[in-house]
Amino acid sequence: MKEDFLHYLWKFKKFDVLNLQTTNQEQVTIHSVGQYLELAGPDFFNAQISIGSQKWAGNVEIHIKSSDWYVHHHERDSAYDNVILHVVWEHDAEILRPDNSEIPVLELKNYVDKNVFVNYQSLVAPKSWIYCEKELATIDSFLFKNWQERLFFERLERKSKFIYDLLQQTNNDWEAVLFCLLAKNFGLNTNGQAFLQIAQSLPFSVIRKESFEVENLESLLFGTSGLLDSEKEDNYYKDLKFRFFYLLHKYQLDKGYAVPVEFFKHRPDNFPTIRLSQLANLYHLHQNLFSKIVAAKTVPELYDLFQIETAPYWQDHYQFDKVSPKKKKRLSHSFIDLLLINTIVPLRFAYAKSQGSEIAEDLIALLTEVVSEKNSVIDKFKSFGIKSKSAFESQSLLQLKNEYCTKSKCLHCAIGVELLKSTSV
Structure with a gap:
């Protein structure tokens, strides 16, 4: 009890x-x-x-x-x-x-009534993964759909808190907030926090001013990460290092401590060198990126903004001083999907809310066009008859699992409340 x-x-x-x-x-x-x-x-x-x-x-x-x-x-x-x-x-x-x-x-x-208590005991009885796993597929589709929408926006509200914190730190500069969010998500789980610290340590005014030369952006990102701290014979490396110290002096920046990044356990296309170069190239190709993202009406428009690759040097390198077979390293479709899910949609939600605008239906429509995430949580729901076809549905299911199922908040969940109404669970 x-x-x-x-x-x-x-x-x-x-x-x-x-x-x-x-x-x-x-x-x-x-x-x-x-x-x-x-x-x-x-x-x-x-x-x-x-x-x-x-x-x-x-x-x-x-x-x-x-x-x-x-x-x-x-x-x-x-x-x-x-x-x-x-x-x-x-x-x-x-x-x-x-x-x-x-x-x-x-x-x-x-x-x-005795049945109410019996239903409750059955609902919270130990199960292999979540309490209602055997009954999930029996829930009315209309109720489940409405609950998914609520879960989706709860998740966006949670993500918005971090965005508003960044907004305060950047003196209400939405472009700077976007830069920090993109940096974090370009770093994925392993390097996300390090990339965020790199972005936060660089005044976005400097990124704006130096965006016309991609090598200058790379030098700032690589230098702050500590990737330019050693001595190498590579001419491109030497050039970036020279540019980095020149820009430190030009803008009176404090080099501070390097923010270490990880190569270990990453596929080469996710190496920090590749992701930081792609991030630099994104800001080289698109000034006023935030305005373009807010103005985009469709998923294809957003995909077009992220059709980027690395600087030419990285076509035959993954690390400095090590030549590899030549390959254009573009952002993959699945990687752009992650940016849409974890950066673009939460940012647009937070921005619309700050402006008093209502774009709830637009955001649902947007992520309905993006394919579902693939992970162990989504696979588990599928095994219980709950299939996720879009990112809107997968985000809702992640919120359900993380904030309700894992925390045993069945009586705060529309599914749990509905099951308690049954004569048996």
């Missing part, structure tokens, strides 16, 4: 509301269950309840046992002084207010 279950029962009145009595046999009538806050303090704010002949307005606190009031030290917290009803599963102790008056108690176990 968890308090979440009791919150669910109270919020949706899943008990016999017509015959309620306190543990002191006073009649209870619920006019309003109150607002479910999920914050510090009482569980439900501003409820309206009649107890006996007296109507009350105040807060409701919910526990498994009455004695949990003292376990959680609510008697020391003035936020609980206005509790008008203590709702518990099992009443095992009298609870007094600071003025020594007794708080009325409603013992719910006497009013809950």
Whole structure:
């Protein structure tokens, strides 16, 4: 038994509301269950309840046992002084207010249908991956679709917090925010944090000014990453190193500490040298990239913006001083999809929100055109009959797994609530 279950029962009145009595046999009538806050303090704010002949307005606190009031030290917290009803599963102790008056108690176990409790126990019984894995495919498609949309925007809201932090750090420069986000996602999981630190350590005003020479952009990115810290015979390496120290002096930049990047366990096309060169080339080819991304109406338009490759030197190199077979190293279609999912859509969502614009349907339509991500979570959902055909669906499923299933928040999930309504789970 968890308090979440009791919150669910109270919020949706899943008990016999017509015959309620306190543990002191006073009649209870619920006019309003109150607002479910999920914050510090009482569980439900501003409820309206009649107890006996007296109507009350105040807060409701919910526990498994009455004695949990003292376990959680609510008697020391003035936020609980206005509790008008203590709702518990099992009443095992009298609870007094600071003025020594007794708080009325409603013992719910006497009013809950046995099937509701059986359904709850079945829902939260240990399963191999998630609690409702065997019932997922039975959920009504309309309900599931609506829940997917909610999950999708919850995920965007979460990602927006990081974007707004960056916006504050860059003095509200959306172009600079985009540069930081792209850098992070060009680095993928292994080098993402390092690439972000590189981008944050370089004033974007310098990137703007030097974007007309791709070698200057490379020198700034490579130099800040520490890739130019050694001595090599390679002429291109020497040129980048010269440019880097010239630009440090020109803009009075502090070299600071190098941000180390990883080559280990990467396929050569994902080496930091290749990804940083591609990032430099992107900003060499596109000034005002943020404006172009916001203005793009379709997925093909966005794909066109990212049709980039490395500087010519990297066509036959993956590392300095080591020649490799010649190959144009363009951004792959799947890599651009990751940029759309993790950078472009969250950025457009955050920007529209900051401008008071509504583009929810546009973003859903955009990611519906992008193929689903492929990972172990999406594969697992597929094995339970939930197929993901687009990035919109895969992002929703990742939010579902990470924020609800993994955290056992079944009673906050539309699927869990729907299953509890069944006669059996």
